[in-house]
Amino acid sequence: MRRTARTRHGVAAVLLTVAITGSLLTACDSGGGKGGSAESEPPQGQHQQGGGRTPAGPEGPVLAVKIDNVSAARPQTGLDQADLVYAEQVEGGLSRLMAVFATKLPAVIGPVRSARESDLELLGQFHDPTLAFSGAQHKLLPLIDKAPLNPEPPDKNSSAYFRDNGKAAPHNLYLRPQKLMGTAPGAAALTTGFHFGAAPSGGTPVTSRTVRFPSARFTFTWSEQLHRWLVAMDGTPTVTADGKQVAPATVVVQYVRVRESQFHDVLGNYSPYSQTVGSGKAQVLRDGRVFDADWKRPSAPEGTRFTTADGKPVNFAQGQVWVVLAAE
Structure with a gap:
């Protein structure tokens, strides 16, 4: 039986510390696939303004889905409808996505892939989130x-997942959320600490920004x-399986410590750990400008605050937000 939120949160700090320093091997993969998604515009809700944990939304917690992002997994499904x-x-300098729906x-949604140790720290900001992987x-x-x-992996709730023969395994596992x-x-379930509103003063006009991982790159135009x-x-435009362009209103390039985990897969590839608790520099792209x-983020149960040099919050534009965790 699932523990109550009160009990789970009472041990959150200890468990998250274990997740950061504990002895594990890199997560293995078993997912992938495609499918149709409901038509919608990018989500527009006003997100949590504070930095600490607050109760989940009126219907419950957010849904976080680990999404495959190698070329064989594209185009993805449902990515345009994520709030965040x-x-x-991940291993080999490749990239993976975590889409958060509220x-x-x-x-x-999919293709769905495996979880990593650093996901526990990243998801600590949400109130009892559901993780599909x-x-x-x-x-x-x-x-x-x-x-x-x-x-909520497939072996716990097999009816929520299916495989699509249009793609090869492991890139063909999909979720019916x-x-x-x-x-x-x-x-209200998006307890990220983000602020939304009018753009800050200043900024520099920019038409395009590229962020590079060792074996992957993201370009926002x-x-x-x-x-x-x-x-x-x-180098390829990101569209969903039903042809929708993925187009966030705000892009955050967050420079974090990406350390090598002491654990690795059977091929000897170490799993990068993107450390999202702490502090550092960032660039916020909105309205055709970069700030x-x-x-x-003082601790895992808290959200991340983005501020200007004088300590004022950097407001994001209403709509979908992408956060690229780049090496500092």
Whole structure:
């Protein structure tokens, strides 16, 4: 039986410390696939303004989905409807996405892939989030089960997942999110600490920004017509399986410590750990301009605050947000 939120949160700090320093092997992969998604505009809800943990939305916690991001997994499904997308580095310098859904649930999301140790720290900012993932290395699974989140891999809820023969395994595992949650929880569940509102003063005009990982790259190109940033990954425009352009209103390049974990997969590839608790520099892209910012997240249960040099919050534009966790 699932523990209550009160009990789970009572051990959150200890478990998150274990997740950061504990002894695990890199998570293994088993997912991938495609499917149709419900039509919608990018989510627009006003997100949490404070930095600490608050109660989940009226219908429950957010849904976080680990999404495959190699070329064989594209185009993805449902990515345009996420409220928040994190881009993180994985083995071999490749990238993987974590899409967070609160205001809307598409019919299908994917391809779904495996969890990593650093996901526990990243998801600590949300109140008892549901994590959909294809699996994990067996030594990581106990930490996932004890963390302050609700894990939902296929072996726990097989009816929520399916494989699509249009893609080869492991890039063909897809999620029907309504089988896990029923309804979207609402914007109040997005306890990220982000501020939304009018743009800060200043900034520098920019038409395009590229962020590089060792074996992957993200390019965001400003569209005056859409008033959004058009996403391209590894040089290819990012569209969903049903042809929708992925176009966030705000892009954050957050410079974090990416350290080498002491654990690795069977091929000897070490899993990068993107450290999202702490402080550092960032760039915020909105309205065709880039703003220099500082970021701070004192502990895992808190959200991340982005501020100007004088300590004022950097407001994001309403709509989907992408956060690229780049090496400092």
